[in-house]
Amino acid sequence: DDLGVTALWLNPVLENSGRASYHGYAATDLYRVDPRLGTNEDYRRLVREAHERGMKVIFDHVNNHVGIRHPWITDLPDSSWLNGTTDDHLAQQHYKLSFVDAYGDPETVRRQTGFWFSEAMPDLDQRDPVLARYLVQNTIWWIEYAGIDGIREDTYPYPDQAFMREWVRAVFDEYPSFNIVGEVWEPYPAYLAAWQEGSPVPRALKTGLPTVMDFALADAMREYLSGDSNLAGVYSIIAQDYLYADPSRILTFFDNHDMSRGYFVAGADRRRVAQMLALLLTTRGIPQVLYGTEIGMVAGASHVELRADFPGGFPGDERSAFEPEGRTEPENEAFELTRSLLHLRSRFSALRTGDLVHWPPTWGDEIYRYVRRDAESTILVLLNGYDADRLVAVDRVLHELPTGASFLDLVSGDTFADARASGIPVGALGFRILLVTSPD
Numbered sequence: 001d002d003l004g005v006t007a008l009w010l011n012p013v014l015e016n017s018g019r020a021s022y023h024g025y026a027a028t029d030l031y032r033v034d035p036r037l038g039t040n041e042d043y044r045r046l047v048r049e050a051h052e053r054g055m056k057v058i059f060d061h062v063n064n065h066v067g068i069r070h071p072w073i074t075d076l077p078d079s080s081w082l083n084g085t086t087d088d089h090l091a092q093q094h095y096k097l098s099f100v101d102a103y104g105d106p107e108t109v110r111r112q113t114g115f116w117f118s119e120a121m122p123d124l125d126q127r128d129p130v131l132a133r134y135l136v137q138n139t140i141w142w143i144e145y146a147g148i149d150g151i152r153e154d155t156y157p158y159p160d161q162a163f164m165r166e167w168v169r170a171v172f173d174e175y176p177s178f179n180i181v182g183e184v185w186e187p188y189p190a191y192l193a194a195w196q197e198g199s200p201v202p203r204a205l206k207t208g209l210p211t212v213m214d215f216a217l218a219d220a221m222r223e224y225l226s227g228d229s230n231l232a233g234v235y236s237i238i239a240q241d242y243l244y245a246d247p248s249r250i251l252t253f254f255d256n257h258d259m260s261r262g263y264f265v266a267g268a269d270r271r272r273v274a275q276m277l278a279l280l281l282t283t284r285g286i287p288q289v290l291y292g293t294e295i296g297m298v299a300g301a302s303h304v305e306l307r308a309d310f311p312g313g314f315p316g317d318e319r320s321a322f323e324p325e326g327r328t329e330p331e332n333e334a335f336e337l338t339r340s341l342l343h344l345r346s347r348f349s350a351l352r353t354g355d356l357v358h359w360p361p362t363w364g365d366e367i368y369r370y371v372r373r374d375a376e377s378t379i380l381v382l383l384n385g386y387d388a389d390r391l392v393a394v395d396r397v398l399h400e401l402p403t404g405a406s407f408l409d410l411v412s413g414d415t416f417a418d419a420r421a422s423g424i425p426v427g428a429l430g431f432r433i434l435l436v437t438s439p440d
Contacts (some may be wrong), residue, residue, distance in 0.1 A: 001053040003294055003335075004342025008050060009058040009152055011036055011257060017069045018120065023257070023307070024060065025154060026067030030138050040145070047147045052395055056149035058181075059142060063167060064133055064158045065121040073122055081131045083114040083123040089113035090123075096157045096186055100194050100203045113160050126163035135163075136170045136257050143175055156182035156195065156212075161205065168208040181211035181251050187219040190239040194312065198245030214250045214285060216240075221254040221276045224385075225266040227250075231368040231385040232361045237361070238283065248353065252285035260306050261290065263298040270330070271429035272339055275383050278431045281341040282372060282381050284356050287293060289338070295321050296334035337411075344410055350374045359396055361385060367392050367426075371436075378436040380407065383427040391423040404439035 012024030015032045032045045047057045047216070065074065072081065084090060093115040098108040115121045126132050142148065151171075156164070171178060184195045192215065193199045197208050220237045223229035234286035241247040254276050255262045260267040266272045273296070280287045292299070292310055299305045312320025327335065345351045350372045358370035369392075371378060380397065384390050398405070398420055407416040407424065410433045416424050426432055 003339050004346055005055065005289070006346065007056040007058055007149070009288065010060060012060045012062060012154075013043055016067055018067055020120065021067060021301075025062055026065075027062065028067045028070045030066070031141070044146050051147070057146075058150045058152050059146070059148040059365075060154060061142075061151045062154045063124070063126065063164065063421045064155045065117050065123050068120045068122060070122070073372060078128065078130065078193075080125060080128040084116065086122070086348055092117065093270060096184065096327070097191060099157060099161070099205060099252050100191060102203065113158060115158075117155060117158065124159070126160040131262050131298070132163050132166070139167065139171060140174055143178065146157065150179040150181070153180055153182045155186050161207070165206070165208055172208070179210060181213060182207070182209045182305075184212050189215050189216045189237060189243050191242035192216055192250070193245070196245050199243070200245065201243055210246075211249045211251055211286070217285075218253050218255075218259075221279070222259075222262070222265050225254065225269075225272050225276060227267075230361065230366055231383055232366075234279065235358065235360050235368055238358065239355075240283070244404050250285045251279055251288055252283070253288040253290070254280060255290050255293070255306075256288065257290065257307055258303075260301050261297060261299050262293065263296055264306070266331040268296075268298050269358055269429070270334065275429060275431050277338065277342060277433070278381070278433060279368075279383060281345045282351050282379070282433060283370070287345075289342075293326055294335050294338040295331040340411055341433075348372075348377055348379060348435075350377045350379050357397075357400055369394070369397050371397060378402075379410075380432075380434040380436055382424060382432045384428065384430050384433070387429065388428050389430075390426050390428075392426050393423045395421050395438045401436050402438040405436045406439065407436060409433065410435050 012027065013033050014024065015028040015029040015034045016024055017028040018026055033040050050057050062293050073086065076082065091109055093111045095108050095112050098104045098112055114123060126135065160354060168180060169351050171180065182195060184192055186192060190201055193201050194204045195207050195209055195212050197206070197210060219239045220229065220233045224231060224234055244250060262273050262276060297308065299308045310321060311317055312322050312326060321331060323396050324332055354374035355373040356370060356372055361368050367390065368383040368385065370381050373379065378401065380394070384392065407419055424432060
């Protein structure tokens with residue numbers, strides 16, 4: 001709450017019985033919180049106390065599969081509840097583009113929704129009407145029992161899509177103000193847009209899904225973090241927002257629990273991560289920040305490394321990064337920057353819901369300029385893609401701003417009055433978030 005976070009997305013909290021089940025995606029009881037985390041009542045209390053702080057809780061949910069140790073696997077209510085059997089089933093078939101492929105074989109789509117995600121995660125066949133009703137009722141039970149505010153649906157393209165449309169409809173029939181975000185892991189805006197309800201793209205899937213995860217922007221940001229691309233790559237993804245029914249409702253991020261961390265991708269270059277964090281928290285969409293980003297956790301490439309424990313979370317930890325005195329100086333700097341950016345987003349509605357106007361970085365001008373504005377305020381963001389200080393001209397954007405406008409850097413406190421004549425200095429691989437004020 002102090003950091004400025006407004007919603008908590010935990011990985012699945014349901015019981016997972018198994019050696020490699022720490023991630024939560026191999027459920028063995030769909031009605032029980034994993035006892036390693038606590039009880040069902042503990043989870044309700046978490047939601048209640050989050051709400052008391054004005055924070056929401058997002059439930060990570062899986063319709064596609066259960067864990068191999070789920071009691072169903074050895075005592076199936078009906079053989080039609082699984083796609084295949086433990087001895088005979090399809091291996092991974094990650095052909096997600098087949099859903100919109102104008103030349104695809106329908107059998108490819110069938111295989112896409114019937115394979116086992118892994119040997120430890122048996123694939124459910126939601127075409128069985130009894131299983132379908134069970135999954136819908138289980139979802140509604142958790143919403144009602146725990147009071148959660150939204151769902152992040154894992155592996156969204158992999159279950160039967162007729163069922164998924166009915167599942168979404170059933171949830172919103174009961175809870176019209178609820179939200180669901182679907183994990184559709186592909187780097188193409190046109191493909192991601194096809195999964196959001198109301199998309200104008202040809203062959204849109206009419207999912208009823210209001211929110212998708214913006215893997216396209218995440219890839220562009222990660223390529224910039226690594227130095228393999230530039231800010232023009234980030235701009236070009238956002239410039240394709242015309243494909244989405246509502247780009248303000250897509251979930252933005254540059255890392256998550258399945259990806260190597262942004263700090264690792266950037267080779268621990270904190271300047272690039274700070275830039276992308278500033279972008280994430282000032283551009284369109286609903287931003288998601290991975291735990292540990294606020295202290296600059298680097299971790300490594302493997303799932304074990306990138307999902308490393310936050311220091312101080314477990315008995316016996318040598319230090320606690322939950323408190324300033326338990327953090328290093330660079331960790332405290334990362335924390336204060338993250339906190340500052342999150343609070344700016346909460347303070348200025350323009351950064352959450354305002355209009356976006358941006359200008360393309362060009363050859364010889366590796367600067368990304370954009371404005372967020374609403375009736376309350378106008379904010380100019382400058383990102384410097386050069387590894388050298390730059391005096392950034394703002395004449396390209398001044399026609400969008402009040403005549404004689406001055407600029408207040410909301411992070412550093414610097415002010416600039418005559419920017420048309422002098423430009424605005426931005427540090428090497430740095431950024432500025434500038435509140436625009438009129439000369440009145």
